[in-house]
Structures are given as C-alpha cells and as structure tokens.
Amino acid sequence: MANTSVTVAAIRPAARTQRVSRTRHSGRWALYALLILIALVSLFPFAWMLMTSVKDLGDVIQLRFWPWPPFGHSTPQWGNYAxxxxxxxxxxNTGLPLFVRQLLNTAFVTVVIVLGVNITSIMAAYAFAQLDFPGKGALFIVVLSTLMIPDDLTLVPRAVMMFKNYLDWYNTYLALTVPFMASAFGIFLIRQFFMQVPRDLFDAARIDGAGHIRYMIQVMVPLSRPAILTVALFHFIWAWNEFKWAQLVTSNSNMYMISVGLQDFLNGDGGAQTQLAMAVATMVVAPIVVLYFFTQQYFTEGITTTGLKG
Amino acid sequence: MNVRKVIPYGIAASLILAACGGAATPAAAPTQAPAAEATTAPAATATGEATTAAQPTDTQAAATSAATATTAPAAASVSNPPKTADEVDSLDLTGKHVTVVFWSHYSGVQISQVQHIADDFNKQNPYGITVKLEKAGSSYNDVYNKINATIQGGGDLPAFTLAYQNQAALYRSEGYLIDLTPFIQSKKYGLSQDDLKDFFPYFLQSDKNPQFPNEVLGWPTQRSMEVLYSNLDWLKQLGADAPPATLKDFETLACKASDASQQKYGWIWKNDASDFASMVFAEGGEILKPDASAYDFNSQAGVDALTMMQRMFKNGCAVQLPKSERYGEQNRFAAGKLLFVTGSSSGLPFYAASIAKADKPFQWTISMHPQADPTHPKVDLYGASWSVMKTTPEQELAAWLFMKFFSQKDNTAAWATTTNYMAVRQSAVALAVANVKKSPVFAKFPQAAAAYADLYKWIQYGAIESPVAGYDPVRTLIQDMVEKVAVKGQGDPKTELDATVAKANDILKQYAPSK
Amino acid sequence: MAVELRRTKTRAAHSRAVREAILAYGLLAPAVLLLLVFTFFPVVFGFAISLYNWRIVPRNFIGFQNYATALQPGSDMWNALGTTISYTLLSVPIQLFIALILATLLFQKLHGKSFFRVALFLPYVTSTVASAAVWARLYSPDIGLINQVLRGLHLQPLGWLLENRGVFTLIASGLGVPLPAWLTGPSLALVSIVVYTTWVFVGYDMTIFLAGLGNIPTELYEAARIDGAGGWDLFRRITLPLLSPTTFFLSLITVIGVFKAFNHIWVMTRGDNGTTTASILIYRQMYEFQLAGYASALAFLLFTVILIITVAQYQLAGRQVNY
Structure with missing residues (x-):
C-alpha cells in the first residue's frame, strides 16, 4: 500500500449537504429495490428447480408455472422424489437405492479429501513457515507452480494412470481421493497464516518442553483456524461437486459420485421426465446448500481474513 | 506475495521438474490383464520403442493359454472360446455352480422382468447356474462406455452383455467377445432346426457381420423399428384421415401444421442418427455397403433425405430438440406441439403415459415411416442383442444357456409385453399382441395398441444401419452434419455428405479388425 | 577448553539443523510426493502418451502424427482455441464488472446485507451439473421459461443454447444492417453460457471484492469527502486504484477458472454451437472416442498456447497494478 494515485486536491469543490441527504434517502430505496431484484434473479433457478420437482407430469407437459392454488388445482407431488x-x-451389491449409495460415496470421498488436504497442507505449511532446510525456496516454488499446470493438461495421463497395467485404481475410491489429497492452494493459504504467528510463541513453547509437532498441533493450528476452515470448506464444495474426473474414472453406477449419477439419470434411455430430473437435482444440491447455510459466515470470514494474499 | 514475479519461476520450475519427474513414476507393472497379451506400458515410450498393437485377436494363441485356466478336467480338450459344436457338447456344467454376470442398463419394469426370468432360470436349470444382473449405467451408451472403460481401465468384464451390433463388432475385433455359432449348433445345448425356424430370420440375420463372416456375435432378444408417431386428431383438422405414407405428404402436412408463433411444428430433429438413417432408407438408400467395405449415405438417396430435412427447417416445419432434454419430444408431442415424431416403436408406452396426462388427450398412432416409394418400402429395424464375452468355456456356455432360456416362447412374449419391443419368435407374436391390446396403458388409445401388431408385418422391409465396429463415432459425425446442414441451413447437402462419408470411411478403416 | 565448547556448540547446532531438516522433509513428503506424482508426472506421461496411436489401448508409436493431425488448418483444435479465448475475453470482464458493482453497492450500511451475500454466493456452492441442467431447461427455445417470458412481452424469442450464429450478426440482422462475415462475434450459445457462468461466480468474486474494499482505509474517503468529492470521484480516484491488487488477483483466479470450465458446458450443449472449448474437446476425445494419444496431444498444444497468452497478459497487466 505504498502510495495511492489519489490527489485529494484534485477533487471538486463541495456540494450542498442538504441535497445530498435527500437524494440519499430516495436513492436508498432504489438501492434496496435493485438488490432485491438481483437476489431474486440469483435465487430464481433454485426456486424453479424446487417447484418443478413437485409438479405433476401433466403440468410439466402443459408448461404451467404455478399449477397449485390459488392459480391451479394440482397438489405438490412429493412422490416424485421416491x-x-x-x-x-x-x-x-448392497441392495441400497443407487442414489443413496452414490450419496454415501460422495460423502465419503468428500470427507477423505477434506481431511487429507488439511493434514498434508498443515504439515507442509508448517515446514515452509517454521523450519529451515536446504532447498526450501525451490520446493516452495515447486508447490506453487502446480497452480500453473492446468487440469486439462494432466487429466488424460492421470486417468490412464488409474487404468490396469498402471496403478489399477479404476473404479475405486483410491482414484477418487488420493490424487486430490494435496493442494498447493491449501499449503499456501495456511502457510500465510502460520507466518503471522509471532516467533516468540515458539520460543515460549520450547521452554515448556514442546517439540515442533506439539507446537504445530497445539498452538499453530488453533491460531490458524480461519485459514484451515477456509481450506476445508472450499475443498468440501469442490469435492462434493466433482464431476469431470469422477465420470472419467468410474464406470460402475455404485461407484459414481452424485453429480455423475445425476448426469447419468438426465441422459438415461429410460427417459428422465423433467419433474423427476429436477427432483434428483434438488437432492444433489440440498446437502451442500444446507451446509452452506450453517457455515456461510466462515466462508465470508475465510475469504475476508485470508484475504487475497494468495 | 507477488504472484506476478513467481509465474516465470513457476513455469521454469515445472518444466525442470517435468523433465526429471520420471523419477517419481508410479510402478507401471502390468497387473492381471484379462487379455492374453498385456498392453505395453508406456514407460517404454521414453526410449522411442515402437509398441505393437496390443490386440489379443490371435484367438488360437489366446485359446491355448486361457483354456488351461479352467479347472474342469473335460475342459482340457476345449479351446476358449469353443470352436466347434462338439467341443461345446463335451462341456459339462453339472455340479460346477457357475455364476455369470450380465450387464445392461435396464431399469424399472424392464429389469424386473429380466430378473423374474433370471430367477426362474436360476431355480430350474439342472446345472446350478446362477445368473446375476448388474446395472451398467442408464443407457446403451453407458454400457458401451463401461465395456470399453473396463477393457482399458481394468476390472472384470461380464460373462455377457447387452450391445448393439457395431459395439459387439468392436469388442470382437479387440478379442473380448466370442462367436456363438458352436453353441447354437451344439446338439446338447444348442437349438433344434425347428426352434431356429421359429425366430424371425431377419432378426437372426441382423447379428451377422460382414467383417466377421460366418460368425454370430449376438443373440436377438429385442427389436424395434423406426416408425412415425402421428397426432390423429390434428391430422383430421388438417384434412388427412390417415398418417402420410409418402415423404411428400409427410412434408406437406408437417409444414401445414407448423406455426412457429405457437411453437407448433410438424417434425422434430432429436439429434439421433437413426432418424437420419430412416430417412435415407425411405429414399431407397443405405448407410453402409452390404459388404461393409465403405459407407455410402452420400448417394442420391442421402442427398434427397438431407435436402428434404434442410428444406423443412428452412420453411419452419421442423424444430430441434436441445441435447440436454433427452426424450423431450414425448412431452412436446403430448402437449400437441408436434404433429409427427419419427422414433423407435419401443417408445409406445411412454407416449401413451404422457398423452394420457395431457389436458386434451388425443387419438394418435404409429405407422410405417413415410417412404419415397411406398410400394418398395425400407424401414430402419434395430435393436441391441445379447453378446457373450470371452471368459471361460463354462461361463460362456452358462451365458448361452440363459440366453436360450430367455428366448423361449413364453419368456419372449412376456418380455415383449413388458417392453413393447417386438417379440423375436413368430410363435410368441400372438401372445404379445394380445397382451399389448389388453394393457391398461393403451386403454384410451386403441389405434396405437392395434398398430403394434402391424410392426410384425413390416419386418420384411427391415434394413440395418451399420453393424461394423466404429459406428458410434460415425453416428456422432452424422448428427453433427445434420445439425449443420439441415438445422442451421449451412452448406450444400452433397458436399457435406461427401465430407462426412470420407471421415466415416477413415473411422471404418481405423476400427477394421486386423487380419 | 574454549575451543572444545565451541565445537560442541556447533555440533549441537549442526545436529539440530539436521534434525530440523529431516523433520521438514518428513512433513513435506506427503504433499510434495502427491503433487509430484499426480500433477508433475502426468505432464511427462501425457507427452509420452501423445506420441502413440492410442485407442482404448496403446497401439503403435507414431511420433508427432497426433500433433500434425491437430494442427491441420481449420481443425477442431483451432476452433477450440478460438472458443476458449472468446469465452475468456467475454466471461472475465463481465463477471468482474458486475461483481465490482455489486460489491460497491453492498459495501454500505445496509439491512439484510448477509441475506444478499448468501443469495448471491449460493450458485457458487451448488453442483454445476445440477444448476446447468436447470438453466438448460430455462433456456429451451420452444418450451423454456425465458422465451415464454419474452413472448409474453411481445419480444423476439431467441435460440439461446441452440443458436450458433454470432451475437453481432444477430444484433445486426435485427437492425437490418449487413455485417461482414468475419465480424459475427461469439455464438449466442456461448454468450448464454457466459451468462450462466456469471450467475455462478459473481457472488464469489463479489465476496473477494468486498474483502478488498474492507482493506481500503476509511480515512482516505473521509479526507476526500471533506474536500467535497462526490461518489463517482471517490470510486474512480480511491476505490479503483486501491482495489487494483484485488482486481488483478481476482482476474487471475477467474481466468484459471474459466479455462477449467467444463461441467456446465458438457451438460448444456456438449460443445455444440460454438461452445467447444479446449476442455470439452480434450474430454470428448478421451471419454467418447477413447483416443488418449490424440487427446494428450491436443492438451499439450492448447495449453501451451493458453499458458503463453496468460503469462504474457499478466506480465503486461501486472505492471498496471498499484501496490
């Protein structure tokens, strides 16, 4: 924040304060109206999805927007979900509904990735922030440069690596999790936080007899909660919504992630009726939306406090 | 942190690392390859060695090595796959409790019906064979992708699978699928001549493939036909008493019905190459030469078909279905927005269900796809078959025995009734037709139910699109071409057809089985 | 004695340094190994694959033939490159511009601020397969809601995702002006996808802008206001320059995000009507045709070009940023 290009002197002379406050008052209403409109646009696709998911086939065929009272005589078809x-x-294999199985797959894969990413990132970030070792600078650049390698460049060979004759991870949870258990983004973000922790804390802990590992777990990690939470939440979303890779390395419907299951349903030869497609879409979206509602302040906080130092 | 400054270093570092990254190579150890020869690990690529095509097509070599894997003493003399009916006869499954897995995308009532027949078989068969059904996705394409993925990715292939002829041909050319002839001819396990005669000859014929002469790559369990769905009430308003028999009448009526301002159209392009193929057949042409030496839908018939489609779009008589809305034509037809749909006869129950739900249910029916010359009709007859993959001779036999059981008269009739596919045996037709007429789904639509019986009269006019390996990518080419030329009205039909046929013939060559 | 002590000390220090280094390598090992194996190695491996005729299984070594096929004039690769660039050039400025406006609007004392924030952020957390399926149905030309509304307002319904004509062509033909063939612009289908992309990402971008706005010292505004500066002056002379690092980093993230864009295009158009981006082209070769060699060659060609363009662009843009 060295210098700004603002020269205060260049700014125009004063306007009358009274006029300002009056325009501000009516401007405020306009502002609210505008914001509400924008929020409605943003939320509308969700509303449409939800509404369609409980429509009767006949109402879908006749393109009725709101087939329920007071404008229509239909009742919400919650049975569409079943x-x-x-x-x-x-x-x-398990006799479970495939959708439930896919939901469980997704939950499992997501949790493993989130835990994995956080553990590997905390460890690596600690080394980068707190320890001295030969090749530190070079290794850090190595880690950062993975951010520059586009996914699409590595997608095909990575998929081939999953095939038989190589790692033979095709159609397994290993293929869905292991390649994503390290994240340069996570390492970088957490390192930034670790670096802000005063060195004195470490010296104090040392005197108390704590080693590096204990210090990392008991002092650094709790102090860096916002960064760790941000990393966890973002990886949660990304893992939950994963589609492209999952479609490429799984072919058993009982190994699908729900996004793949949804796309499969949409394209099935059984002919997915619109209302059923939207019911599945709603079920895919619902868990993450619920999670988001409960954690939304951490998202904002995470983005705000970790800022843009990355 | 100044990212800008890091970028060049990052690139440099990644290049260096990339250069020596080979050190971290995961072990490229070949693991249980189902094929006789393992594919060459690309670790060898660094040295620039040319790898040989890893096609286990050499059945003789494969046979001797794989046959030893089976534990049965009798199997020692049987090659895998069995080459003669006698070899099949010498197999004995008694007490072996063979389990065979079947892959399909069947769901809903279809899978219940197959499961029901499989349960019967598992109980009744004297050999203790267990048939296990596995769901391999939601579409034919999913099953195809899954088999290919398993071939390249690893894991167990099923003992038998649902596959279109061209897909079976691909598996066969890669050495993963077997010829059924010895099983059919087997005295002990095969079919009698009388039995064979009961099958519609055309259906049996359709699983033969000019690329693999004298082989049977699949067993027909279901067939359907590209037909014309018409809204009869609407036709009446337009002054027509019956669905059009000629392409000319079809086009005229479609254009008469269309009114873009009300989103009403005569016909819909639903991004399906079979719809194009049907038009080419109707013009008297074909997709592939009978000897499979080249694609030839750039004939005059192809040009006529594509030109008509182009004209229909230009005149606003047709509309395109978004790719993201599979089967969206059914709702549009039910809503009275489409006068005609050309599509598979197996859609019958789905149309019935949708139309029954519409505000104003109307009378509708299916009829033969309109023809350029109705005295010499040609209709697209298609349907996936069940194909047996290369496993062990015992499993191959067990799979065949279930397929044979499935195509018994009663089972065939029950299957046809459930799915509205055509029954594959002549003796089952009467039952299937009676069942469809009785079905509550068609209660309100007697004309549609009656039309199901007509399908069997049209079998004699049947034509098959292309049974050769690599037809799936060619279908994509055809779809792209129709979209460009007809839907968007860009380019000259003849030029574009020639270009597409040239590309298709390249694919034909690429996928051709190596001799 | 003194020498001895110093020696022990250095030895102790030395062994502590060694232990620290070992600990460091141990801590780094999982992350670095994973990145090496699953990010760096595939680059090399992908190059090896690209030299093969590889359909389902590797068939034979063909050198640079895959590259030659891809580089033919008028090939799919060139189209995909063009589409990717148009998509980026459209998507990034629109996204950032709207996000900036929204952030400035929300960066005031408002009631229900967090509601707006949540409402705008929600699309970002949603599965793109699901939301793209919803949008595709809204866009449907004959039965979609958007065209229903346009018809209701007596406006011209559009082809949206099914429209491959360029937007400039459409506008010009609407005005009755002839337009040269080279000036067709991106297809309406691509623009429709850009609209969707904006809907998804604008909340995320806005949140980051809000964080950036929070970092601007309020005294600056107060000082300027005392001197009588109006809203626009404040925005132009304080907000924009001081926000430039945020904008810069955000545009970096957005560009990377846009290159990755795949799921929604796959669901909505599968690459039809001028929406085959690099990602889609590569994926189709691999997933639909099992051509790993050709797909790898495409990936190398497309992403070398894209990387060079990006780096060059940021070398230039980075100089404009105020720190």
Missing amino acids: QAINQIGLDD
Missing part, C-alpha cells in the same frame, strides 16, 4: 429414486434403481 419415484425418481426408484427409477435410478438399486445397487447390485
């Missing part, structure tokens, strides 16, 4: 789950079918 019908959609039924149409997706059962898992041959």
